[in-house]
Structure formats: C-alpha cells, structure tokens
Amino acid sequence: MSDNKVQIFDTTLRDGEQVPGCKLNTEQKLIIAERLDLLGVDVIEAGFPVSSPGDFNSVTEITKIIRNSTVCGLTRAVENDIKVAAEALKYAVRPRIHTGIGTSESHIKHKFNTTPEKIIERGVAAVKYAKSFVEDVEFYAEDAGRTDNEYLARVCEAMVAAGATVLNIPDTTGYCLPEEYGAKIKYLRENVKGIHNVTLSCHCHNDLGLATANSIAGVVNGARQIECTINGIGERAGNTALEEVVMILKQHPYLDLHTDINTKLLYNTSKMVSENMGMFVQPNKAIVGSNAFAHSSGIHQDGVIKNRETYEIIDPEEVGVTESAIVLTARSGRAALAYRAKKVGYELTKLQLDDVYKEFLNYADRKKEVVDQDIHKIMESFDIKP
Structure with a gap:
C-alpha cells in the first residue's frame, strides 16, 4: 500500500447503528454492506458479533458477499468476545478482529477498577488470542484522546510486540482539539518502537463538532486509516463523516494523501443509509445535504x-x-x-x-x-x- 493512501474504515454498520432508533435488520445491513464494498471502502466494520444472535448472523452473512473490503468484527478484550467474532468472520476473504480496552485514567479507575499495568496485560492477552484466529488484528485504546501520551505510547508498543497490525487511537468523547489530536499521533509515531510496521488509525467522535478536523489532523501527522460513517451517524453527536474526510483529501492535493473511494457514489450512498436507518440528513450537511449545492x-x-x-x-x-x-x-x-x-x-x-x-x-x-x-x-x- 502506498504511504500516501489513507484507508477508509467504515463503521456505519457498527458504531453508526448504535444511534437510538437506527436498528437495521440483516437484509438492510447486506444492502448497505454491498454498497460500501462498491464505494471502495477498505474496511467494513460489520458489527459486534457477541452482542446478540442477530448481530452475529448479520456479520456472518456480510462476510459471504464481500469480496473486496476487509470485514471486521468488534470485541472487548474478552476471550469469549474474540472467539465469537472469529466464528462470525470464518467466511471472510479478508477478516479482521478489532479488540481493545480503555486506557484513560478515568476508564482505568472507574470503569475497570484496576491498574495501568493490568490494562496493558489484558490488552496484550487479547491481541495474542485474536492473532491465533486471524492475521489482521486491530487494537483500540478506548478514550485515547484523554490518555496521557507517555502511557499511551507504552500501551501501543506492547500491542505492536503482541502482533497488532493496526493501532486505533480513538477520541472517544470528542474532547480533543485538532492540534492536540495531531500532536498525539505525531508523538506516537516518534516514540513507539515498531510503529512504522503498523497502521495508525483515527476514530473521532463529534461531541464538539471536531471529528472531521481531528481525523484530518491525524492523517496529516502520520495516521493512515480514518474510521468514519456515512452521514457522520454514530453515538451521541456522531462520528467522523466519511464523505467529508474523503472530499477534503480530494480537494486538497497538496496534502499528497488520497483514498480509493468512488466519490460519485457518495450522494446516493448517503440517501440509501438515511432511508434505511430513518435518520434525517440535515439540509446544510456538508457534501450530501440537500442545500450543499x-x-x-x-x-x-x-x-x-x-x-x-x-x-x-x-x-x-x-x-x-x-x-x-x-x-x-x-x-x-x-x-x-x-x-x-x-x-x-x-x-x-x-x-x-x-x-x-x-x-x-x-x-x-x-x-x-x-x-x-x-x-x-x-x-x-x-x-x-x-
């Protein structure tokens, strides 16, 4: 892969579907997954297989029809989650397990009631176990946006050594400013042993309206994957909007970064997702809103x-x-x-x-x-x- 290519990881069917009232059935997920494959996304996060029998079935059925994109299943750093995801992905041409754990002080103390060292141990064990099923393993450091950079670098270095192929650096709460998020990516690039052998990924939320800006700051500073959704749908205020980051990179050639997205399908894909999810697209939405042009x-x-x-x-x-x-x-x-x-x-x-x-x-x-x-x-x- 060219170092100038930014991979597009679409999580419409996982993070996007977590919006209240936007539940999709398997048939609808298959329709959207096929369109995402045609659109040219590099990775389709098809679901969270352990969460329900319906989600397991949807992920399995999606793997049977996707031939170009990598199909990814989300898990927690829990053995059973990982085992179930591996089973759901067994028909995938290009399977990926996406596992991880919270790394911020807030998550370590209040969510897990444990120590920083134990978090690293659990992350390493999860990556190694996932690696026993698939070659392509992505690790997410949940709430990385509020995680101390020095500790985050230790976490990332341990996951690289354990076999992770992608490191996801989520701004889970949408708190970071673009300069802060870009600097975090730059710090990891400069301070994690083996970082150049893996892909750094941006997963940004839009709580302060900065998801797109943060993702662009991330790739400008060395990340080479953006995790996003059609129309920017997702938890709370949403995720990075796929159509926005793709067109920003296309309209600013001096950044010398590109994606493989067929942009002429963006508007129709937006309409398809909106209609299937019953999620209204605001008229002034960038790129795909009815007033955009x-x-x-x-x-x-x-x-x-x-x-x-x-x-x-x-x-x-x-x-x-x-x-x-x-x-x-x-x-x-x-x-x-x-x-x-x-x-x-x-x-x-x-x-x-x-x-x-x-x-x-x-x-x-x-x-x-x-x-x-x-x-x-x-x-x-x-x-x-x-």
Missing part, C-alpha cells in the same frame, strides 16, 4: 451562473449530484430568474425580464420559494410563450 442569494446565484467555481469548491458531479440548484426566493436577482426561466423554456429579453422580475418579487414575498409552476403562471400573466 443550492444557492438562493442573488449575489451568489449570479456568480455561480457565470462561473460555478465562484462559490463552489466542489463540482457537484464529483459526489453524484446532477447539478447546482438555483433556488428562487425574495433574495434572488434577475440573473437567477432568467436562468430558471430558460430552464423551463422561456428566453426573456431585457425588457421582458425587467417587467417579469417585479411580478416575481411579489410571488417571492408571499412564498418561501418560487417553483417552476409559479414561473409558468408569471409568464402567462404577461402572455409570454415558451
């Missing part, structure tokens, strides 16, 4: 009509959106009205446009949005034929 301000509309790049840094077609939307409102100008009128068959002279625009503003003041049917009515009132 919509313009209603007259100044913006005029600029986009003259040259799309005036106000759009992404060509909508790159993410599977047909074209930019010029939305007619009371803030729209003559250029936008002429553009939309032409779309529905009317070539207006300057004098006609001046007259029609006054009537258009009357419509626009009464309605939130002037639609094509309204344009036809306005034209009819002036006896203008298409």
Whole structure:
C-alpha cells in the first residue's frame, strides 16, 4: 500500500447503528454492506458479533458477499468476545478482529477498577488470542484522546510486540482539539518502537463538532486509516463523516494523501443509509445535504451562473449530484430568474425580464420559494410563450 493512501474504515454498520432508533435488520445491513464494498471502502466494520444472535448472523452473512473490503468484527478484550467474532468472520476473504480496552485514567479507575499495568496485560492477552484466529488484528485504546501520551505510547508498543497490525487511537468523547489530536499521533509515531510496521488509525467522535478536523489532523501527522460513517451517524453527536474526510483529501492535493473511494457514489450512498436507518440528513450537511449545492442569494446565484467555481469548491458531479440548484426566493436577482426561466423554456429579453422580475418579487414575498409552476403562471400573466 502506498504511504500516501489513507484507508477508509467504515463503521456505519457498527458504531453508526448504535444511534437510538437506527436498528437495521440483516437484509438492510447486506444492502448497505454491498454498497460500501462498491464505494471502495477498505474496511467494513460489520458489527459486534457477541452482542446478540442477530448481530452475529448479520456479520456472518456480510462476510459471504464481500469480496473486496476487509470485514471486521468488534470485541472487548474478552476471550469469549474474540472467539465469537472469529466464528462470525470464518467466511471472510479478508477478516479482521478489532479488540481493545480503555486506557484513560478515568476508564482505568472507574470503569475497570484496576491498574495501568493490568490494562496493558489484558490488552496484550487479547491481541495474542485474536492473532491465533486471524492475521489482521486491530487494537483500540478506548478514550485515547484523554490518555496521557507517555502511557499511551507504552500501551501501543506492547500491542505492536503482541502482533497488532493496526493501532486505533480513538477520541472517544470528542474532547480533543485538532492540534492536540495531531500532536498525539505525531508523538506516537516518534516514540513507539515498531510503529512504522503498523497502521495508525483515527476514530473521532463529534461531541464538539471536531471529528472531521481531528481525523484530518491525524492523517496529516502520520495516521493512515480514518474510521468514519456515512452521514457522520454514530453515538451521541456522531462520528467522523466519511464523505467529508474523503472530499477534503480530494480537494486538497497538496496534502499528497488520497483514498480509493468512488466519490460519485457518495450522494446516493448517503440517501440509501438515511432511508434505511430513518435518520434525517440535515439540509446544510456538508457534501450530501440537500442545500450543499443550492444557492438562493442573488449575489451568489449570479456568480455561480457565470462561473460555478465562484462559490463552489466542489463540482457537484464529483459526489453524484446532477447539478447546482438555483433556488428562487425574495433574495434572488434577475440573473437567477432568467436562468430558471430558460430552464423551463422561456428566453426573456431585457425588457421582458425587467417587467417579469417585479411580478416575481411579489410571488417571492408571499412564498418561501418560487417553483417552476409559479414561473409558468408569471409568464402567462404577461402572455409570454415558451
């Protein structure tokens, strides 16, 4: 793998499905898994096999249909979890077990009531046991974002020695600032023996709205895997949004980093996940929101009509959106009205446009949005034929 490639680890079917009310059945999971494989994700985290018979079955069925992506099952640092995950992954062409344990002072004291040394021992035992089933073992240091860097480096070094192939550095609570998270990744790159033989992974949550920024800071500082979900769904305020990090890397070539994602499938994939999970995508959501390429301000509309790049840094077609939307409102100008009128068959002279625009503003003041049917009515009132 090129050192410039960032692997995309999609956890829509695991972390994403933990959102209240977003439970998927096996059939829905298979549909989404197939799309993720087609999209080009490197790893599909298919579920948490020990959590329920249904999840075990879903992971097993997903492994039977996925031929390109690695299929991953989550576990705690518990032997039975790992054994059950290995059983669920037995049909996978490329299986991965994702195991781990909390490493922050809060987790060690309050969640596990143990010592830092015991945490390392449990992590090492889990990695070694997982390694007896599969070659590809990812270790997560839960709450790494709030874990002391020196101790986190000791944990990571022990997991590398035990056979881990990927080290996941989660900002579990979404607490880190991008500079802090990037510095943490850099510290590990510089202070963990054997770190260059494994992949460092970013798993960031969005509690403070920083998941995407933290993930980008991570890969800029040497991580080469981003764990994310379609539409940024996930626990609490959600996870890093796949579509955001992929397009950031694509739109900033000077970072010299890339993914293998087929970006033209992003919009339809977003819709598929939204419909299956019943999880509404906010209109102003970056990349895939309904307003992401919509313009209603007259100044913006005029600029986009003259040259799309005036106000759009992404060509909508790159993410599977047909074209930019010029939305007619009371803030729209003559250029936008002429553009939309032409779309529905009317070539207006300057004098006609001046007259029609006054009537258009009357419509626009009464309605939130002037639609094509309204344009036809306005034209009819002036006896203008298409």
